[in-house]
Amino acid sequence: MSAQHPPQAQAAPSPSTSPLGLVERLFQGDVRALARLLSLVEDRGPGYERVLDAVFPHAQRADAYRLGITGPPGAGKSTLVDRLVRRFRREGLRVGILACDPTSPFTGGAVLGDRVRMQSLRDDEGVFIRSLATRGSLGGLAAVAHEAALLVEAAGYDVVVFETIGVGQVEVDVVEAADTVVVVLTPQSGDAVQALKAGLMEIADVFVVNKADQGGADRAVQALQLALRPLQDQDEEGKKAWRPPILKLSATRDEGVEALKAAIEAHRAFINAEGLKAQKRRARVEALLRRVVEEGLRQALWGDRGALKARWEEALQQVLQGARGPFAAAEALLRELLKARLEVP
Amino acid sequence: MSAQHPPQAQAAPSPSTSPLGLVERLFQGDVRALARLLSLVEDRGPGYERVLDAVFPHAQRADAYRLGITGPPGAGKSTLVDRLVRRFRREGLRVGILACDPTSPFTGGAVLGDRVRMQSLRDDEGVFIRSLATRGSLGGLAAVAHEAALLVEAAGYDVVVFETIGVGQVEVDVVEAADTVVVVLTPQSGDAVQALKAGLMEIADVFVVNKADQGGADRAVQALQLALRPLQDQDEEGKKAWRPPILKLSATRDEGVEALKAAIEAHRAFINAEGLKAQKRRARVEALLRRVVEEGLRQALWGDRGALKARWEEALQQVLQGARGPFAAAEALLRELLKARLEVP
Secondary structure: OHHHOOHHHHOOOOOOOOHHHHHHHHHOOOHHHHHHHHHHHHOOOOOHHHHHHHHHHHOOOOOOEEEEEEOOOOOOHHHHHHHHHHHHHHOOOOEEEEEEEOOOOOOHHHHHHHHHHOHHHHHOOOEEEEEEEOOOOOOHHHHHHHHHHHHHHHOOOOEEEEEEOOOOHHHHHHHHOOOEEEEEEOOOOHHHHHHHOOOHHHOOOEEEEOOHHHOOHHHHHHHHHHHHOOOOOEOOOOOEOOOOOEEEOEOOOOEOHHHHHHHHHHHHHHHHHOOHHHHHHHHHHHHHHHHHHHHHHHHHHHOOOOOOHHHHHHHHHHHHOOOOOHHHHHHHHHHHHHHOOOOOO | OHHHOOOHHHHOOOOOOOHHHHHHHHHOOOHHHHHHHHHHHHOOOOOHHHHHHHHHHHOOOOOOEEEEEEOOOOOOHHHHHHHHHHHHHHOOOOEEEEEEEOOOOOOHHHHHHHHHHOHHHHHOOOEEEEEEEOOOOOOHHHHHHHHHHHHHHHOOOOEEEEEEOOOOHHHHHHHHOOOEEEEEEOOOOOHHHHHHOOOHHHOOOEEEEOOHHHOOHHHHHHHHHHHHOOOOOEOOOOOEOOOOOEEEOEOOOOEOHHHHHHHHHHHHHHHHHOOHHHHHHHHHHHHHHHHHHHHHHHHHHHOOOOOOHHHHHHHHHHHHOOOOOHHHHHHHHHHHHHHOOOOOO
8 A cells, every 4th residue: 555655755744544544534434434444453563552452442332233143154154244244234333244264275265255254244334344364373263353353343333243154262262252153063963962062052042953943953953952951051150041042043034034033032131240341351451451561561571672582592402412301491581580570660 | 090090099109190190100111101191281271381391401412303294174184194103113213293273163074084094094102193272362372282292302202293274374383393394285286386386385394295196296396396496596694505305206106105214314414404494492491491481471460469459440341431542551550560660689
């Protein structure tokens, strides 16, 4: 983009294209400013921290909502999102869709196909769609996704939908921080039930058996019910627990989507009533703060003028030459750092 | 296992079942000790750090070799490993296979099937097979895999083979740290070529087009050659660069496996000659040391008596109430920590 400007223009960027100028435009709902700020945050471009700080108080409004939708590839998530978002639109809600693709070298093709299905939503000004990718920084996608949600909310969108491609750990991390998590399965994914025991049970607030028109859906629902039976009606503190409903629907036929919307709204009411929404928000802010502190500390230690850098090569050589084990060497390094009073004074 | 002992036996474990007792048995090639120590490391059980320190000087011998084998599900990796390992065995080399499965809730079924194919190797005392799983700790599998390799090497195995299930980022992290990386594709995985541009190009030392008996293999090879053409024959420093060979084979028919073994040996000779083996080893040790220091630091900051814990809630409340942005709050926390002289004295 800088190519459009003569070099001298870079020294004093016009207020409207500087990061904080873009933030002003964001608050007015400017979609191009939103797109550019999302790129800035995704790329960790200069000033992205100030942008998020400026945006923060205007995001995560009490009435804003974050929805996570996950499930195995081929479960029909994109079509389902399309149908569901239309329902939100009929109520006048503005929706931002963040499609989260942990970059796997072998999924390039499928992803594009999925996205095309949502094409029709692109003509709707009340809908914003954006793909986010990891670009190799493992574990980064969940952080970027929730920072992106801050921008989308600050631009005035009422609902943020995180849609994932697969169901790896990264995807679980992305949707886990949403207010409501919808897990989409198909009648064919019989092994899913077996698999649920391993991980998705804990994070699902609503189960959907999609493609119910293809038969086998009832058996899938029964299997899920069986798997969910051990869930308690109360949590350890005696509070009423949420029982994830299991819904059959057909996204392509647009059947059963109303019931899904009702289930999502019921869960929303539940977490508001139980104070869980505030708890989720707190957990998200805590995760963000923790990440920033750890990143800053890493810089302070290993950066060009980092405290550890001077001693690092020595410790490494000790380990390489077998004079000390890696844990013993790390402990010695830490002891030095901590002796230098790594404490609040 | 503790169930076999009366409770009082736990207070003074016999030397041979204490962690360091198990290490002694490990050095004598005791497979049961190896299995138990692998569990200890995988679970981060008590004393695992001392175990790895004790094992470290006996692992990563100059003649030990680490091989990474990755590729999309269904490419026939397990069969290929089976055939390849038989070749190593004929030369009297002892082989440890670490099957690395980043736990995805939806792969439960396939994994077991793959493993069964290697069943025949299980009767061979010169082969050790073990599955490693992440159990939810993102990014942890690569660390655990290479710690496990230390144990396997210390038990006297000459070659460690990392075999991955899929090709996500976690798998890339696992094999990337190996001495030689073999990427297994099939003629059907035409999209793989497109995908190679995205990530696997950089880490592959040898390409295999498996299932060559099914036709289409020549086209796949040509497409790979085209994709690899931009690779330079020299790196930026003018050193001779390695050009990944592309091999057709059929693992099920046991055809072409000799050529693969030769290619692996050629790469081994190359990295030894160019000093790359020492470089790879150094990178692995550095990654381990860094992880341990960061983990220790995290404890020192956020642990029960951590330096940050006292100020944490205050900073969090500031952010939650909108008094400060998350980055500004983190910066203030860091400034306090660093003011307290986070420097080597």
